[in-house]
Amino acid sequence: MLKKIKQKIRNFIPESFLILYHKMLAFLGTIFFGIPSSKMIIVGVTGTKGKTTTSNFI
Numbered sequence: 716m717l718k719k720i721k722q723k724i725r726n727f728i729p730e731s732f733l734i735l736y737h738k739m740l741a742f743l744g745t746i747f748f749g750i751p752s753s754k755m756i757i758v759g760v761t762g763t764k765g766k767t768t769t770s771n772f773i
Contacts, residue, residue, distance in 0.1 A: 725733070745752075758773055760766050 760769050760773070
């Protein structure tokens with residue numbers, strides 16, 4: 716039911732407006748929550764053996 720409603724709404728709203736809406740929503744969320752991505756630490760673990768153990772240690 717909800718899927719059908721979303722599909723009908725998308726038929727009436729231009730694609731460019733939807734893209735702008737999603738970008739503005741992401742921007743406002745970033746501002747509201749205080750830019751959480753700047754506080755994240757990202758570590759990449761690659762290789763063929765020991766990935767699970769290494770990521771558990773991290």
